[in-house]
Amino acid sequence: MLHINGLTYRIGGRVLLENASVAVAAGHKVGFVGRNGTGKTTLFKLILGDIAADDGSISVRPRSRIGTVAQEAPSGPESLLDSVLAADTERSALLIEADTATDPGRISDIHTRLADIDAHTAPARAASILAGLGFDEASQARSCSDFSGGWRMRVALAATLFAAPDLLLLDEPTNHLDLEATLWLESYLASWPGTLVVISHDRTLLNTVVDGIIHLQQLKLTRYAGGYDRFEKTRSERLANEAKMRTKQIAEQKHIQSFIDRFKAKATKARQAQSRVKMLARMQPIASVIEDRTVTFDFPSPDPLSPPLIALDDAAVGYDEDTPILQDLDLRIDMDDRIALLGANGNGKSTLIKLLSARLHVMKGRLTKSGKLTVGYFAQHQTDELSPTSTPLQTLSGLMPNAIESKVRAQLGRFGFGADKVGTAIGDLSGGEKARLLFA
Incomplete structure (x- = not known):
């Protein structure tokens, strides 16, 4: 299905791929892994033809359809269901032609083809995918413009899945999903009949969905059989042997x-x-083993504070004073607590976190905090707030105004930003690198 041969690609004088080769047979599902910023998303752009390689070739089986999630999520007045149905361009075109065709023979051909592609079940199939990604029947009838960017990205994912391409390229598909939608997607992809290449940091997905791993390291692509756990074991054994x-x-x-x-x-x-x-x-020299640099960091232990850190008593919170999202809240958080917050889509998980981090205030009831409490906040879509033209060094320097540059660089270095990255525009960083910058 997909053949990459001798591929070389450079950007801004930096080599991302050099004489890299790999193949993916039709019907196989592979995970694509590698350190953040090494070029995984760039390879997808090369496969899609969005950018051109400096050398080598990429070939896809003739007449195969390639699908990937659109960068721009749907935001128009059309309903979620109609937006997903429109992704099947052949069905949409045939339905339009069926309304205008006058030749009996052509009309017959159109309806035969519509039957061949199972067009009459399309609305049910599209609705099922949307439901799996967290949209109930009422939501599916609403306009795309009614939803936030993260939810619209789910619609874009649903449209890509509904289109059922021969080769499906997914770049971090679980980024905008909660636990329930992630579990549904893993199950859906496990039974996906086509060829799949997925970039992911989700170990569970890489163990349950894929039958192979492509590893990007040191400018090369290496294929391993099995899921992520098997990849780790095989690679560790190979490195030890080398x-x-x-x-x-x-x-x-x-x-x-x-x-x-x-x-x-x-x-x-x-x-x-x-x-x-x-x-x-x-003698052919055996190259020394060079492992990917790992980022190891911890959260400094805070000074002890008098309990409770935060307490909610009969509290209510929301965005509209007349319509609380959460109410009758009673909660106590103490030192050393480790809490996971679970709940169905739209139940107010993010709203509660915003309340605890003082981004929202109680509408009724009481919220009390320990006197010297400071709260760190990391949100799913917070990377969107970073200035794309700024650099990691400029961004962190602004947050550490009294620190000398060497201290700022040292802090960035703890999170994997070496001298070659601290001056890079944030817009050119990968999603994982942006997340690490926020943690820094």
């Missing part, structure tokens, strides 16, 4: 060089020494 072979080769090279140094000047051993020189020259 390290062992390299150690053995270095020892052998030293032994041969020692023989050459000892006997090259002796006439009786000169021929043997020369033979060893040739042997040494013929």
Whole structure:
């Protein structure tokens, strides 16, 4: 289905791919992994033809349809259901033609083709996908413009799935999903009949959905069989074996060089020494193992505070004073608590978090906080608030006005931003890198 051969791509003088090759057979599902910023999304753009490679080739099986989630989510007056149905362009075109065609033979052909593509079940299939992604029947009839950007991205995902392309490219498809929608998507993709390549950091998805892993590292693409856990085990064993072979080769090279140094000047051993020189020259060096740099960070332990940190007593919160989203809230949070907040779509999880972080205020009842409490807040769509023209160094310097530049750089370095990244425009960073910048 997909063949990548000798692919090289550079951007701004930086090499992202160099003589990289890999193949994905029809019907296979593979996860695409690699460190943030190494070029995973760029490879998708190359496959889609949005950008051109410097060298090498990418080929897709003839007459195959490639599908990916549109960058621009639907935002017009059409209903969610109609927006998803429109993704099947052949069905839409046939229905329009059926209304205007006058030739009996052509009308017959149109209806035959509509039957072939199972057009009459399309609304039910589209509705089922939307339901899986968290839209009830009433929501499906509402206009796309009624929903926020994150919800509209779910509609874009639903449209891509409904179109049922031969080759499906998904870039972090669970980013805008809650737990229930993520579980549904994993189940849906597991039974997907086409070819799938998915970029994801979701270990569960990469273990339950895919049958192979493509790893992007050191400008190359390497294919592994099985899910993510098997990939980790196989790769770890391969790296250990390569390290062992390299150690053995270095020892052998030293032994041969020692023989050459000892006997090259002796006439009786000169021929043997020369033979060893040739042997040494013929050895193919085994490259040293270079692991991806990992980002290791922790949250500093805060000073002890008097309990409770936060308490809610019969509280209500919402965006409209007349319509609370949550009410009758009673909650106590103490030092060392670790709490996961679960709930169905639209039940107010984000609203509660905004209340606890003082982005919303109680409409009734009481919220009390420990006197010296400070709250850190990281939201799903917070990366959208970063200035695309600013750099990580400028962004963090603005938040640390009294810190010298070396301290700011050190903080960025803890989160994987080396000298080559601190001056990069945020708009050119990957989604994962933007998230790390927010954590920094």
